[in-house]
Amino acid sequence: MLTRDELTRYKRQIAVFGEEGQLKLKQARVFLAGAGGLGSTIATYLAVAGIGRLRIADNDVVALDNLNRQILHWDSDVGRRKPESAAAKLRSLNADIEVEIVPETIHEDNVAEMVAGLDMIVDGMDNFEARYVLNRVALARQIPFFHGAIHGFYGQATTIIPGKTVCLRCIFPEAPPTVAPPVVGVTAGVIGCIQATEVLKYVLGMGQLLENRLLMWDGLGCRLDEVPLEKNPDCKDCGQEGG
Amino acid sequence: MKVRVRFFAAFKEIFGAGEREIELDSGASVQDLLNILCDSSGCRQKIFDETGRLRRDINMLKKGRHIQLVDETHSELEDGDVITVFPALFGG
Numbered sequence: 001m002l003t004r005d006e007l008t009r010y011k012r013q014i015a016v017f018g019e020e021g022q023l024k025l026k027q028a029r030v031f032l033a034g035a036g037g038l039g040s041t042i043a044t045y046l047a048v049a050g051i052g053r054l055r056i057a058d059n060d061v062v063a064l065d066n067l068n069r070q071i072l073h074w075d076s077d078v079g080r081r082k083p084e085s086a087a088a089k090l091r092s093l094n095a096d097i098e099v100e101i102v103p104e105t106i107h108e109d110n111v112a113e114m115v116a117g118l119d120m121i122v123d124g125m126d127n128f129e130a131r132y133v134l135n136r137v138a139l140a141r142q143i144p145f146f147h148g149a150i151h152g153f154y155g156q157a158t159t160i161i162p163g164k165t166v167c168l169r170c171i172f173p174e175a176p177p178t179v180a181p182p183v184v185g186v187t188a189g190v191i192g193c194i195q196a197t198e199v200l201k202y203v204l205g206m207g208q209l210l211e212n213r214l215l216m217w218d219g220l221g222c223r224l225d226e227v228p229l230e231k232n233p234d235c236k237d238c239g240q241e242g243g
Numbered sequence: 244m245k246v247r248v249r250f251f252a253a254f255k256e257i258f259g260a261g262e263r264e265i266e267l268d269s270g271a272s273v274q275d276l277l278n279i280l281c282d283s284s285g286c287r288q289k290i291f292d293e294t295g296r297l298r299r300d301i302n303m304l305k306k307g308r309h310i311q312l313v314d315e316t317h318s319e320l321e322d323g324d325v326i327t328v329f330p331a332l333f334g335g
Binding site: 034036037038039123124125126127128131147148150151154155156170171172173174175176177178181182183188212214216218221223225227228229230232 | 249251252253255261299300302304306307308309312327329330331332333334335
């Protein structure tokens with residue numbers, strides 16, 4: 001049931017998907033891995049859309065060189081834990097939603113507990129080792145995994161539905177070397193918004209998801225292309241699931 | 244036969260185009276295609292590692308499947324194939 005305030009707050013989007021859709025968003029439980037550049041954009045738009053429960057995991061503290069792209073962290077937050085900084089802003093944006101924080105690094109041993117009770121995983125990570133951990137837990141729990149990544153003016157995104165689509169490992173069998181990539185803040189905005197859009201569509205059951213397609217954003221050419229993908233039977237992570 | 248190669252992100256700059264159509268002999272492999280595409284030592288350094296193998300941070304898809312998982316670069320090409328070359332972006 002939506003409150004009177006919620007009906008007012010979300011009036012302009014209820015016009016798009018109805019009160020029933022808004023209720024679905026309120027009941028949705030999302031795990032956001034990372035409160036960095038992508039994570040800031042994703043969390044902001046999921047919070048204002050009225051996603052009912054958002055659990056954010058990140059073990060970093062805010063640094064000055066994060067501020068060109070991580071829009072939930074401000075000058076006064078330098079030195080503060082990122083999930084705390086992010087949660088404070090999100091609660092100010094929308095006091096009606098529940099924001100939980102997990103100030104821990106994501107790894108194989110703790111990820112199952114982190115995502116317990118949640119319906120989907122959104123990728124705001126900055127390395128492939130953690131993404132593979134999330135990919136595997138999404139496959140094991142049969143919940144969707146919304147991937148995004150950025151570099152400079154370039155970005156990519158895809159939506160992984162276990163049993164139905166390729167998994168992250170089908171597309172990227174080996175982790176690229178982890179070095180601090182150059183990133184322009186607007187790219188995190190573009191790709192984070194695409195990921196948040198996918199989450200909303202999934203929850204609402206609207207439109208066509210980015211299934212078996214890798215969306216490639218070229219900010220320099222201002223071009224959005226897509227690469228068709230096929231599930232790989234020999235994939236290390238999903239090859240045996242028979243999906 | 245002809246194959247179409249699509250380049251994304253930094254590979255557009257390395258290969259100087261977003262897309263190229265390449266004429267190949269029948270039975271040519273992905274490795275043959277790479278040899279034609281990488282026509283300078285600078286380009287080869289960006290595509291192959293020190294052992295001459297395709298660098299692991301470069302992704303190539305043939306018919307939507309990763310070439311590493313199909314048959315490495317020995318994979319035989321067919322007329323009309325579309326090959327996609329893109330990096331694994333990892334920033335967040």
